[in-house]
Amino acid sequence: MKHLVLSVAGLGWRDLERRGATRLAGLEFRAAESVYPAVTCVAQATLRTGLDPAAHGMTSNGWWCHATRRPSFWEQSSELVLGPRVWDAARAAGATVGMFFFQQSIGEDVDFLVSPAHIHKHGGGSILYRYTVPPEADEALRKANGAFPLWRYWGPLAHPKAGDACLADFLAAAGRYDPDVAFLYLPTLDYDAQRFGPDDPRCGRAFDFFRRQLERLAAFAEKAGADLAVLGEYGIAPATLPPALPNAALRRAGLFAVRELGGRAYPDFARSKAFAMCDHEVAHVYVRDPDDVPFVRDALAATGAYERIDARENGGAWAHPAAGDLLLLAKAGSWCAYPWWADRREAPDYATHIDIHNKPGYDPCELFFDRGPWLHPRTCQDWGRIRGTHGRPCEVAVAATGAPLPGEAYRDLAAALPGRLARG
Numbered sequence: 001m002k003h004l005v006l007s008v009a010g011l012g013w014r015d016l017e018r019r020g021a022t023r024l025a026g027l028e029f030r031a032a033e034s035v036y037p038a039v040t041c042v043a044q045a046t047l048r049t050g051l052d053p054a055a056h057g058m059t060s061n062g063w064w065c066h067a068t069r070r071p072s073f074w075e076q077s078s079e080l081v082l083g084p085r086v087w088d089a090a091r092a093a094g095a096t097v098g099m100f101f102f103q104q105s106i107g108e109d110v111d112f113l114v115s116p117a118h119i120h121k122h123g124g125g126s127i128l129y130r131y132t133v134p135p136e137a138d139e140a141l142r143k144a145n146g147a148f149p150l151w152r153y154w155g156p157l158a159h160p161k162a163g164d165a166c167l168a169d170f171l172a173a174a175g176r177y178d179p180d181v182a183f184l185y186l187p188t189l190d191y192d193a194q195r196f197g198p199d200d201p202r203c204g205r206a207f208d209f210f211r212r213q214l215e216r217l218a219a220f221a222e223k224a225g226a227d228l229a230v231l232g233e234y235g236i237a238p239a240t241l242p243p244a245l246p247n248a249a250l251r252r253a254g255l256f257a258v259r260e261l262g263g264r265a266y267p268d269f270a271r272s273k274a275f276a277m278c279d280h281e282v283a284h285v286y287v288r289d290p291d292d293v294p295f296v297r298d299a300l301a302a303t304g305a306y307e308r309i310d311a312r313e314n315g316g317a318w319a320h321p322a323a324g325d326l327l328l329l330a331k332a333g334s335w336c337a338y339p340w341w342a343d344r345r346e347a348p349d350y351a352t353h354i355d356i357h358n359k360p361g362y363d364p365c366e367l368f369f370d371r372g373p374w375l376h377p378r379t380c381q382d383w384g385r386i387r388g389t390h391g392r393p394c395e396v397a398v399a400a401t402g403a404p405l406p407g408e409a410y411r412d413l414a415a416a417l418p419g420r421l422a423r424g
Contacts, residue, residue: 001174001226002095003181003421006217007047007102008210009040010189012235013395015198015207024211025218027230027399033409036318036393037282037327038234041074041103043410044185047231048102049083050415052317057082058104059323060279061362064286069269071277071360076115076131078108085109086417087181093422098179100170101186106131112177114141114169118150130169137173144172153187155354156369156379160209163188167213171220181421188213193236195367197387221401227420229405231413232396236388237281240333243383244305246276246283247340247361253299255292256340265346267360277324278336278361281391284324293325300328307331307392317411335389338363344381352378364389 013031016022022029035046035053037060045051045058053059058081062073081104087097098112099105105115110133117131130148132138141148145168152162163186170184188210192203214230221228250256250272257271269275274296276283285300287293297309308329312319318327330336338361341347350359354366363379364386370378398405398413403420405413 001178001180001182001221001224003090003227004217004221004229005047005181005183005417006214006228006230007044007183007185007233008189008230009185009187009233010193010236010390011210011230011232011397012198013232013397014235015189016397018199019207021207021211022397024399025214027214027218027228027401029230029397029399031395032231032398032405032407032413034234034394034396035410037279037391038394038396039279039282039391040233043233044102045081045104046411047414047417048085048087048183049081050086050411050417051083052411053323054315054317054320055083057320057322059318059320060277060282060284061103062277062279062284062360064277064284064322064324071269071275072357073359073362074103074356076104076106076117078104078106080104086414087421089418090181090421095180095421096177098173098177098182100173100182100184101166102183103185112137112173112179114173116148116150116153137176140176141169141172145169154356155366156377158191158367160188160192160206162191163209163213167216171216174220184217186210186213190236191367194364194386194388197238198236199238200387218401227400227402229398229400229417229420231398231405231410234390235394235396236390237392237394238333239335239386239389241331243335243337243386244283244303244328244330245337245339246278246285246300246305246328247338248342249300249303249305250274250276250285250296251340253296255296255299258340263345264348265341266348267340275360276328276336276338278338279391280362280364280389281330281335283328283330283336283361285326285328287325290325297326300326305330305334329392332392335364335386335391337361337383347381351381354379
């Protein structure tokens with residue numbers, strides 16, 4: 001292996017400074033300006049293309065399809081990420097490329113690939129399957145590491161040990177296939193910081209896990225003679241205020257339509273004049289009739305819940321056609337939650353379950369079990385339990401062995417990768 005690029009959720013400069021840990025595993029970290037919105041899919045798309053969201057098209061962790069009028073989150077197709085890849089020159093020169101646990105990686109034109117891809121069974125439950133290239137790598141990884149522990153990757157049982165599972169699969173695959181260039185994602189720092197807040201002492205366990213993982217990767221890179229680059233995707237900020245509820249405001253204004261079924265209110269996107277797709281501190285607002293944009297903006301501004309409301313028509317680094325007509329940024333300390341109901345009895349049935357692909361918004365409450373005496377486990381709807389969030393522009397932590405990473409912004413670092421990876 002010649003190059004290893006590590007993408008780390010929740011690796012913010014503020015947290016390293018507060019811990020006095022700006023040097024880890026022999027690496028000197030520094031601050032760089034994040035992408036905006038500062039969320040995983042946007043950061044990873046920028047990392048693999050060197051482009052702004054306005055060019056690569058990933059403007060959120062969620063995707064709104066105008067043709068089907070259906071939102072979904074965490075789609076895995078690489079076709080969603082537009083533009084050339086930062087490894088193209090290296091691969092054209094004969095280098096092999098591997099991707100491990102990146103979002104939107106399935107179908108990517110690489111030589112080796114590992115991604116969680118569990119299969120839902122008709123009668124309930126799921127098969128904990130990895131999607132791999134080559135296909136036989138899944139069986140080899142099962143023999144080496146067992147089934148991938150998806151329950152640690154997301155949900156109430158999500159744990160920093162998920163990073164250990166990603167690392168174990170990477171080391172096993174790298175030992176077997178030895179790609180020249182490898183991209184690896186670690187979620188280790190993400191879960192506890194959202195649950196408890198980045199300053200909570202309980203986040204110390206996640207940081208200890210990450211420190212050990214980074215030390216193992218640095219030792220692996222040194223032994224392999226590989227250049228190691230480490231980039232944080234975003235920093236997590238304390239959530240100290242109630243969340244903003246843009247869809248509830250749009251419903252009160254007669255803009256967000258619902259279908260009432262069995263006493264529950266399900267979204268009716270076909271009849272809705274406006275809809276907010278929420279993602280941590282930001283929300284993309286899609287407006288059916290362009291003439292209604294000023295009215296929608298005024299209805300949301302009247303709530304006083306947002307620091308900024310930007311219009312796509314005014315351009316900006318996020319203003320791809322796939323983005324919303326408006327982009328909301330919650331006030332510092334708050335975040336954007338997707339619910340459109342005030343009475344929990346109106347909540348759709350999926351509100352109390354892990355349903356990351358069909359919920360029309362990111363739901364961090366899936367990190368908690370509901371405390372009620374239920375016959376079957378349910379995820380909570382108590383938004384006040386969320387203590388950490390992200391999405392606004394922030395400073396991420398970056399470091400590298402060998403030549404330093406150039407530039408002061410995440411996009412600049414990514415744009416410089418083609419030259420770095422093309423070096424032997």
